[in-house]
Amino acid sequence: MSKSKNIITAIIFLSCFLIIFPSNSSAEKNSYYPFYRKGFNHTSDSEFFTTLGTASIHGGALQITPDTMNDKSYLIEKSGRAMLNRRFKIWEESKTGNASLDVILSFNSTFTINVYPTVPKVSPAEGLAFIIAPNIIDFPSNSYGEYLGLTNSSTDGNPNNRFVAIEFDTSKQAFDPDNNHIGLDINGVNSTKTVSLSDYGIVIAPDQDVTKNNTVWIQYNGTTKVLDVYMALEGSPRPKHPLLSEIMNLKTHLNQYSYFGFAASTGKTAQLNCVLMWNLTVEIIPEEKDHTKLYIGLGVGIPAVIILVVLLGIYGYYWNERRHVDDPNILGALKSLPGTPREFLFKELKKATNNFDDKMKLGQGGFGVVYKGVLASENNTPIAVKKFSRESIKGKDDFLSELTIINRLRHKHLVRLEGWCHKNGMLLLVYEYMPNGSLDHHLFGGSEKTLSWGHRYKITYGIASGLHYLHNEYNQKVIHRDLKANNILLDSNFNARLGDFGLARAIDNERTSYAELEGVPGTIGYIAPECFHTGKGTRESDIYGFGAVVLEVVCGQRPWTKVGGFTCLVDWVWKLYREGRILDAVDKRLGEDYVPEEAEKLLLLGLACSHPIANERPKTQLIFQIVSGSGQVPLLPPFKPAFVWPSMEPLDGDERRSTTSTPDETPMNSSFYGTSGWSLDGESRESYVRYSDITTKV
Numbered sequence: 001m002s003k004s005k006n007i008i009t010a011i012i013f014l015s016c017f018l019i020i021f022p023s024n025s026s027a028e029k030n031s032y033y034p035f036y037r038k039g040f041n042h043t044s045d046s047e048f049f050t051t052l053g054t055a056s057i058h059g060g061a062l063q064i065t066p067d068t069m070n071d072k073s074y075l076i077e078k079s080g081r082a083m084l085n086r087r088f089k090i091w092e093e094s095k096t097g098n099a100s101l102d103v104i105l106s107f108n109s110t111f112t113i114n115v116y117p118t119v120p121k122v123s124p125a126e127g128l129a130f131i132i133a134p135n136i137i138d139f140p141s142n143s144y145g146e147y148l149g150l151t152n153s154s155t156d157g158n159p160n161n162r163f164v165a166i167e168f169d170t171s172k173q174a175f176d177p178d179n180n181h182i183g184l185d186i187n188g189v190n191s192t193k194t195v196s197l198s199d200y201g202i203v204i205a206p207d208q209d210v211t212k213n214n215t216v217w218i219q220y221n222g223t224t225k226v227l228d229v230y231m232a233l234e235g236s237p238r239p240k241h242p243l244l245s246e247i248m249n250l251k252t253h254l255n256q257y258s259y260f261g262f263a264a265s266t267g268k269t270a271q272l273n274c275v276l277m278w279n280l281t282v283e284i285i286p287e288e289k290d291h292t293k294l295y296i297g298l299g300v301g302i303p304a305v306i307i308l309v310v311l312l313g314i315y316g317y318y319w320n321e322r323r324h325v326d327d328p329n330i331l332g333a334l335k336s337l338p339g340t341p342r343e344f345l346f347k348e349l350k351k352a353t354n355n356f357d358d359k360m361k362l363g364q365g366g367f368g369v370v371y372k373g374v375l376a377s378e379n380n381t382p383i384a385v386k387k388f389s390r391e392s393i394k395g396k397d398d399f400l401s402e403l404t405i406i407n408r409l410r411h412k413h414l415v416r417l418e419g420w421c422h423k424n425g426m427l428l429l430v431y432e433y434m435p436n437g438s439l440d441h442h443l444f445g446g447s448e449k450t451l452s453w454g455h456r457y458k459i460t461y462g463i464a465s466g467l468h469y470l471h472n473e474y475n476q477k478v479i480h481r482d483l484k485a486n487n488i489l490l491d492s493n494f495n496a497r498l499g500d501f502g503l504a505r506a507i508d509n510e511r512t513s514y515a516e517l518e519g520v521p522g523t524i525g526y527i528a529p530e531c532f533h534t535g536k537g538t539r540e541s542d543i544y545g546f547g548a549v550v551l552e553v554v555c556g557q558r559p560w561t562k563v564g565g566f567t568c569l570v571d572w573v574w575k576l577y578r579e580g581r582i583l584d585a586v587d588k589r590l591g592e593d594y595v596p597e598e599a600e601k602l603l604l605l606g607l608a609c610s611h612p613i614a615n616e617r618p619k620t621q622l623i624f625q626i627v628s629g630s631g632q633v634p635l636l637p638p639f640k641p642a643f644v645w646p647s648m649e650p651l652d653g654d655e656r657r658s659t660t661s662t663p664d665e666t667p668m669n670s671s672f673y674g675t676s677g678w679s680l681d682g683e684s685r686e687s688y689v690r691y692s693d694i695t696t697k698v
Contacts, residue, residue, distance in 0.1 A: 031284045035084065038112075038277040048085055049261075052139040052410045053149060053473050055080030061114070062275040064128060064149070064264035075118055075270035078473070079149035082275070083136040083261030089285040090132075090258050091251040104222035104250055105283045109260065112215045112234050112277040115170065115205040117269075123179060124205040124271035127169040128264040130218060134162045134255040137410050141465050142628075146173050147189055149263030157188035162255050166218055166229055166244075167191065170205045171267060180204055182229060184246055186253050195244045202231055205271050213276060222283065225249050341407050342419030344430055349373060349385050349421055356387060363438065363486065372433065382433035383418060387426065409478070413466030415489055415499035434497060436490035439549075443485060443556055450587075453594035455494045456553045460602060462496030463488060464627045467546055468620040470498075471539050481537040483545030484526045485552050525559035525568075529643045530614050540614035546623070547609025554602050556587030570610045571640060573603060578638040601626065604633040612643035 037045060042057040049057060056063045062082045066075050094101035109130060117124035127148045140152040147156060150165055165185040172179040175190045180198055183191030197204065206212045213234035220227045228242035260280060264273035352373030353360050362370045368388040375381045407417050421428040436442070439459060442451045463483075470478040480498065487500040528544035531537065548559040548570070557569050564572040573585045586599050605626055611617050618626070618634055625631030 031286075033086065033088070033280075033282045033284055035086070035278065035280040035282075040275075050083045050085055050136045050410065051080065052083070052136075053080035053143070053469075054078045055082045055262075055264075057082070059274075060276070062262060062278075064262050064273040064275065065266050065270075067272055067274065075266055075272075076268060077144040077266060078270075079143040079147070079263070079265035080473075081131070081133075081139055081149050081261055081263045083133065083259050084280070085136065085259075087257050087259055088282050090254045090256055092256075092285050093251075102251060103285055104225065105220075105285050106222040107218075107220050107260075107280070107282045109218040109281075110215065110277075110279040111262075111275055112213050113168065114213045114272065114274040114276055115168065116272040116274070117205050117207070118271060119269065120207070122269050123171070125171045125267035125269045126265045126271075127167055127171065127204075128262065128273045128275075129165040129167040129185065130216070131163055131165040131261055131263050132250075132254055132258050133261065134258055136259050136261070137416065138412065139410055141412065141469075143263075144265045145267040146171065147265060148185075149265045150185065151188055157190065159187055161187040162253065162258075163187060164248075164250065164253050165263065166216075168204050168216075170271060182231065182244055184227070184229075184244060184248075193244060193246055197231070197243070200231075200243060202233075215277075220250070222250070341417055342430075344419050344421045344428070346421050346423035346426070346428075348375070348377075349428055349430065351376070352383065353385055356385075368427075373430075382435070384431040384433045386429040386431065388428070409470070411466055411469045411473075413462040413469070413495065413497055415497045431499070434489035434499075435492045436494055438486050439488040439490060439496070439553070440485035442490070443552060444558065450589045453590055453598075457595075457598055457602070458494060459488070459490070459496040460550055460553055461627050463498065463546065463549060464620070464624045466496070466498040467542060468624045471542070471620045477539065479537045479539060480542050480545075482523060482526075483542055483549060484523050485549055488549065528614060529612055530645065533645050538614065539620070540617050543609050543617045543620065543623070544614075547606045547611075547617070550602055550606035550609065551585075554587065554599055554606065555585050556589055570607065574607055574640040577604070577607060577636065601633060604636060607636055607640075608634050612641055616641075 035048075037048075039060045040057050040062055041060070045057055049062070051057065054064075054066050056067075059067055061067075064080045064082055065078045068074060088105065090105055092103040093099075094103075111130070113128060115124065115128060126145055129148050129150060131150065140147070140150070140155055142152045143149045147153070148165075148167055148169070150163065150167075151157075151161060155161060163186075167183045167185050167189070169176060169181050169183060170179055173189075176183075177194050177196045178198060180203060181194050181196045183194040185191050202214065203212070204214065215232055215234050215236070217230040217238050218227070219230075225247050227244075227246045227248055229244040230239050230242050232239055260282070262275055266273075350356070352375050353371040356369075356371055360371045360373065362372050362384060364370070368386055371385045371387065373383045373385045375383060415434065416432045418430040418432055420430065438445075467480070467483070470480060482500060483498075487498065489497045489499045491497060526545040526548045528538075528541035531541050551569055551573060552558060555569060555573065557563060559569050560567075561569050563569060564575065566572040566575070573582065576582045576584050582600060582603050583596055585603055586594060605618075605623065609617050609623070622631050622634075626633055
């Protein structure tokens, strides 16, 4: 405490000196932000970067798309971004209104790239780009292929994108000169200017037997408004003349505050997109200042000092309040997070939620209560505040798990974390507010209006997209472990956002499951049958939960609903499928206001994901293709297969091996699940054997 007092005393003394004896210098010296890395390291560099999609930091490089030569199928149709967390002021308007006097920053960006084709004699795909983007959070889904991790089919060319990029393209599209060029991209991948590199003897992605890196120099002069791009083999000096040169005003195309980084994608074929070195120097535009010279005498200086002391005292109090953390483990975990999330003052959240009034309650679960809050000091911005109910060590583990995982996830179908608070043993997480509440509320919570079919399909699409990101597109595999309608939130446009990551766990890429000692994670009705034996959460068990949600969405019934003489929804739907009248399962509240082809597809997808044998469930990539309309639902047997334990483990974590039971096998613990759900009567067994024989011969 004495040390803090000494610091404050020193600040007061220095401030008094500056007030009484202001600087006579009117010259404003330019300052620059330098960033240099050669040989990136995840441990030391992750705090400087936000990685999105498939991007990661390992192997001494920024890997913008996956870096592996073992499983080439994993490399195709991927996209990612690696963005520097530092925000820069790009421009400042002149107070006179004269645009010619606007201040535009200057920057130099030098980097070395390695673009490596993964299959010999096969054209690489698709490309790498240096990007200046409005934020580091939004990352377009389906930005693989020609979209280079920059846009997708629905956003390409939209002026609201507000980005500028230099692409290094290795695939020829209809609007490209060839498959080896650089281009200037503004808000889309159809470049405003391109330069073929073949005339300069430069190859972005050389053949596999020729290992070559290229160095790129991108320079922008904020005074002349000239952008220059140079490129040469690593180790060569910068060429005298730029390959691409363009006069452009960044103010026209970029937000006032933007971020620098890299984006890349692969397509039907693939390449490794690596950044090995990055040297970035950015001119700092100073914040707006009052440049009027102040000449303050002692008569004015002494009262000013008194005011300053009072203000510093108030500031010191708030600073201590803000930095107060009960548990050093939480502070340590926060410091390790890239771009440490905002710490809210407890009294801010207390006021926002009206002292956690029950009238502000949005929902309640095993991990705590969620309240709506309104930040009056921030233009009445609505927020959602999750107050953890467990104040034990385990409660802190849950808090840290959720905070650590969701802080790193960036996807438009995941709920965004705004910040946190830990005060007097109370644990709070702050999320963006979802005005349309949960999917559960709209299906079963007495909502006045029936959820339309268009909204239901869009919600299913969003869930599939978010789950695919967790399982395959993020640099770690994340298992949600509690997929259910209550944990799917809806924004103002009824876009689905996966929320409640209290049970979620990130696992190493070589592992396939996550197990804890306390038992089966999740909610009954959404838990895959194998979890009762293994106690493990896997991607396959997540898919089972997704299947339960899909059936809920289409049928308007909870998974454990007793219907048609069955004890659970999936058995009833499987019976209707066998009888050729699966559309009878569609929610009666919809009447005829739905698309039969879409409803049938989703019902079949729900059954496929609800397959009792984990290895037979479709992967999220296929699920997303089915929902997007580019994939077919796997063939289903007319009778629901029996659950068999133990089943064979998948080969290498991904390949599936048939685990269909024979007529003589009896599922274990069938009484626990209910005979209608997990065993077959004599007639069913006989029919299923005949179906198996037919499909085996085929």
